[in-house]
Amino acid sequence: MLDGVVKQSKYPLRYHITPLKGLLNDPNGLVQFKGAYHVFYQLNPYGTSHENKAWGHMVSKNMVDWERKAIALAPSEYYDKDGIYSGSAVVKEGVLYLFYTGNVIEADGTKRSYQCYAISEDGESFEKKGPLFPHPEGYTRHVRDPKVWYSEPEKKWFLVLGAQTDDLRGTAIWYASGDLLEWEFLGEIVDAKSAAYMWECPDVFELDDQWLFLISPQGFKPRGHQFQNIYHSVYVPATFKEGRFALTTDDMKELDWGFEFYAPQTFQADDGRRILYAWMGVMESDKEQAIPTIAEGWVHGLTIPRELRFEDNKLKQIPVEELKMLRQDSHSFTLSESWEFKSEKYAYEIEMRFEEEAAFEVSLKDSTKLSYQASERKLILERMNWLTNERETRMTYLEEPLTDLQIFLDGSSIEVFANEGSAVATARFFEEGPLVIHYQGELKGSAKVYELN
Known part of the structure; x- marks a missing residue:
């Protein structure tokens, strides 16, 4: 946390470095x-x-x-x-x-x-x-x-x-x-x-x-x-x-x-x-x-700070171990059925572990979504463009089956780490109101949502 004080904002960043002004x-x-x-x-x-x-x-x-x-x-x-x-x-x-x-x-x-x-x-x-x-x-x-x-x-x-x-x-x-x-x-x-x-x-x-x-x-x-x-x-x-x-x-x-x-x-x-x-x-x-x-x-x-490793001829980015100090209460979910998590807070970490590949979608609030198409091993990040009010996407194709996801949410930012940091995506999104995480998919595995200080 910055100086122990959270910036007063409709779109806050609690644990990221930002300017006061x-x-x-x-x-x-x-x-x-x-x-x-x-x-x-x-x-x-x-x-x-x-x-x-x-x-x-x-x-x-x-x-x-x-x-x-x-x-x-x-x-x-x-x-x-x-x-x-x-x-x-x-x-x-x-x-x-x-x-x-x-x-x-x-x-x-x-x-x-x-x-x-x-x-x-x-x-x-x-x-x-x-x-x-x-x-x-x-x-x-x-x-x-x-x-x-x-x-x-x-x-x-x-x-x-x-x-x-x-x-x-x-x-x-x-x-x-x-x-x-x-x-x-x-x-x-x-x-x-x-x-x-x-x-x-x-x-x-x-x-x-x-x-x-x-x-x-x-x-x-x-x-x-x-x-x-x-x-x-x-x-x-x-x-x-x-x-x-x-x-x-x-x-x-x-x-x-x-x-x-x-x-x-x-x-x-x-x-x-x-x-x-x-x-x-x-x-x-x-x-x-x-x-x-x-x-x-x-x-x-x-x-967020990321530790780098070079393994299997690729550069991996992994959230530093110290970020676990931010974790407070946690909530566990099963991925074989849909679930929804609502909160008035806005700083969270989501860990997902998969036993086998299948299509799924994780939506945040109304317009920001992360989805996976297992047939192509394609991850898609979608949001609303705040200038044009049109939807826009970024995507990547994984070289290996998807085994894990780690997602950091902080008010108006999302950072996604797939397959132990082999594929990483960073974005801002600007939606007011409380956080709503909605999962829908057919995966076998588990998810844990941590509230972050």
Whole structure:
């Protein structure tokens, strides 16, 4: 819960990170520092438009109970006067380093970007140190979102940036450093064939003996049931040999098949887990400005924290174990018969275990539905578009029989995890009134509904 206080809203998010007011977007600077989890995030504290970007700041001991801190970084210097854009954080010799992109718009309209850093010894106050290196040649001003990590074999720090070449091709470039201060340009981190005109929020890490790239490409066209949103977030397996990365496939797989998931960032916790947060809000501007919470002075939130695992050649996202601390009363149901659950509360977790496949539908309130067509192994998420008042859907085809579902509901959000996190969907929905969960199907199995604090 945020500061022990629930935001007063018709469409509340109780256990997700949200702004008290203003607009939230990308998660930034995810790190565990001096025993506490720090989540920074893009924030316009003055309104619900994409302007005046600063870094909001939340701190927690358990990723469940969050304390809201003062804004960590705000526009103030020649290199970031028009916005503190996305970046990351690392810890070196007991000091917290924040890396970010400074956005600048000159008086003549020229736009520039600077890769900058700030430091903190206590995780509360931050001292800006300025730009790290000159803008690389051969790239437009669209170079941003520094992600930094340390490689023990090389005894070096590496920094990767999303970028756009002068011929408008999306890519990622990287740098190396021995001390986080002096950086050597290494060129493009991979040779990739991509139809995207920009790569945002690159992330590079090794997980379960497999190197992975996470990127948020812009410019993909829909491909079957995939890439249906305005922008996307994907992952690609890679190899790392002799100081060079290579993608093992050109097939970029979507991380999330729902409506709202973008700009994911990961970090490694002290216990070794790789944990991900993402922005639960990317959409067309007219749809964004029609979100009902804008009338309340705030918009968007982050996803729940998810532990990543790479198994059977696929990336899995699993709600972190700590979220079980939210559980209170539970209600059990049999899946071989229809059932309905009504409540004036709005924060719930649903666990479903299946003994065999069959068609079913779970509806929430009136218009939001999750259904499964067993003959095609197709999961379908349906909701009402709050701008057009028309129904819209997203879907995915499972590679294996459906064995389990875990669904997190939080007022106006739904996050679906199928087959132990092999297929994940995230969405917002805006329906007033009490929660009504209605199940109808022919499955053999059981369901448990947990009330969440």
